[in-house]
Amino acid sequence: MNENIIFEKLYEKYISPTHKKCDKYMGIEIEIPIVNLNEEPVDFAIIHRLTQAFARQFQMDPIGIDDDGNICALQNHRNEDKLTYDCSYNNLEISMGKEKNLNVIFERFKAYYVFINGFLNTYNYTLTGMGINPYRKKNRSAPIPNERYRMLYHFLGLYKNYTHPDFFHSYPDYGMFSSASQVQIDVDYMELLDTINIFSKLEPIKALLFSNSVMPEDENGMLCVRDMLWENSLHGLNPKNTGMFDHEFTSVSELLNYIQETSMYCVMRDGKYVNFSPIPIREYYKKNQLSGEMWNGSGYEPIVFQPRIEDLEFHRTFNLVDLTFRGTIEYRSCCCQPIADSMTVAAFHMGLVAVLDELKKLLDNDHILYCRGLKPSELRKSFCRGTVPEFIDENELQSLVLALLNLARTGLENRGLGEVHFLEPLFERAKRKTNPAMDYLKAIAQNVPIKALIFQFATID
Numbered sequence: 001m002n003e004n005i006i007f008e009k010l011y012e013k014y015i016s017p018t019h020k021k022c023d024k025y026m027g028i029e030i031e032i033p034i035v036n037l038n039e040e041p042v043d044f045a046i047i048h049r050l051t052q053a054f055a056r057q058f059q060m061d062p063i064g065i066d067d068d069g070n071i072c073a074l075q076n077h078r079n080e081d082k083l084t085y086d087c088s089y090n091n092l093e094i095s096m097g098k099e100k101n102l103n104v105i106f107e108r109f110k111a112y113y114v115f116i117n118g119f120l121n122t123y124n125y126t127l128t129g130m131g132i133n134p135y136r137k138k139n140r141s142a143p144i145p146n147e148r149y150r151m152l153y154h155f156l157g158l159y160k161n162y163t164h165p166d167f168f169h170s171y172p173d174y175g176m177f178s179s180a181s182q183v184q185i186d187v188d189y190m191e192l193l194d195t196i197n198i199f200s201k202l203e204p205i206k207a208l209l210f211s212n213s214v215m216p217e218d219e220n221g222m223l224c225v226r227d228m229l230w231e232n233s234l235h236g237l238n239p240k241n242t243g244m245f246d247h248e249f250t251s252v253s254e255l256l257n258y259i260q261e262t263s264m265y266c267v268m269r270d271g272k273y274v275n276f277s278p279i280p281i282r283e284y285y286k287k288n289q290l291s292g293e294m295w296n297g298s299g300y301e302p303i304v305f306q307p308r309i310e311d312l313e314f315h316r317t318f319n320l321v322d323l324t325f326r327g328t329i330e331y332r333s334c335c336c337q338p339i340a341d342s343m344t345v346a347a348f349h350m351g352l353v354a355v356l357d358e359l360k361k362l363l364d365n366d367h368i369l370y371c372r373g374l375k376p377s378e379l380r381k382s383f384c385r386g387t388v389p390e391f392i393d394e395n396e397l398q399s400l401v402l403a404l405l406n407l408a409r410t411g412l413e414n415r416g417l418g419e420v421h422f423l424e425p426l427f428e429r430a431k432r433k434t435n436p437a438m439d440y441l442k443a444i445a446q447n448v449p450i451k452a453l454i455f456q457f458a459t460i461d
Helices: 003-019 043-060 102-121 148-161 189-210 225-231 254-261 309-315 342-352 356-364 376-384 395-416 420-432 435-443 450-458
Strands: 026-036 060-063 071-075 082-085 091-099 125-127 182-185 265-270 272-278 289-296 298-306 322-323 330-331
Touching: 003 102, 003 254, 003 309, 026 102, 026 342, 043 082, 043 102, 091 102, 091 182, 102 125, 102 342, 125 189, 125 342, 125 450, 148 265, 148 289, 182 289, 182 342, 189 322, 189 330, 189 356, 189 376, 189 395, 189 420, 225 376, 265 289, 265 298, 265 309, 298 450, 342 356, 342 395, 356 395, 395 420, 435 450
Parallel strands: none
Antiparallel strands: 026 091, 026 125, 026 182, 060 071, 071 082, 082 091, 182 330, 265 272, 272 289, 289 298, 322 330
16 A cells, blocks of 8 residues: 555544644543452442443433443533443443533532442442552453453453563453543644653653552552553554653654554454454555454454555554544553542643643753663653662652642643642652552551552542
8 A cells, every 4th residue: 555645644643633723621531440349249230230320310321332232331412521431340431521621520520420439339339549450359350242342352362372471461351450540632733742752751750640550469569550561461562552752753754654663453344343463554554465353243253354544543552642533642651540639640731731841941951860861661660660760869859740740830820720729639749759559558568458448549528
């Protein structure tokens, strides 16, 4: 296929939407683990009853039905808020439609959360603000029975067919027990490259502030195990599909060339997903035909298919700073936060986006992180493991974090919407040199019961 056509289609998908001049809106997605306090597997029948009750309470309409006839996605068509389940019925997701004011988003989110937890509490269940379900080993690892999640779980489980014994972890079901807090913010074409480059440099700092995914029984010492779960899965077989950008893009053409080096792993044919071994876009379109697998109703069977330019619709990357087809940057590296701190992720990003030039100057003048040749990805990996390289003075690092938070505060103040209070938990973390993961592990070491922590992380008031 002609490379110019591919380039033009990628430009149309990812770059053209950034040409639309608009005010900065944000959309927030918060995945939250469902915990059965009886320490038994989550009963999906209870979750289906919750979905129906939620639909009635908030007048949301079904937009997704699984193969068993159960609702797996709801939407309010007025404000575009959604209730969905991420990968399985063990992991609930609340997606807030785009808004300018974080206070407006929080009030709607709080209403949803209070209703959901009130319903779940009657069954001795709860939601809780943790990046890893603390009872993950007690739950059933069953994907939502629909085309998308059945294919995804099957695809991730194929890592066993690859000869990379030291690369892959053994948690192909990680999407069923790991939860994120993600925010999408509109990006203008003129700020596109700066936004990607600058926020990529921020990823190590975000590991310090937002880490909240621990698996102490299996991955001892890790504060943000989510990075490893993505990067050492089949999604990360091509490292360009996950993780961070370690170099700065100097042109849109360079960015699009990078995107062409990222891999595809699924398409649809006749309304059914076809999954295949990940292959870079550039190589994908050099093939006359490819081999994959398709679910036939009872199992997977081989299929041979031909590439189509329309297949780019199914291209998706999972970078920590990710350009989307909506004309937004998706900031997707943060774990689900303690529920009381749910808006901290959006507040941090929205505040810094509002002072992009000042943020660039601060990072360009950095002499603390990027003075010894380590790449942003290497620094983030170190912080995710709870270690600080010896060359970094921890007091100077704290000063840098506080300077970034002060910039975020300035950005929110400039917006004039009364959103600054959402940053307060981050200032408190920075002053104590801690994050939710560190607090969790410290409590466990002091023999605080898991249930007490579940309730602590679940509190919204």
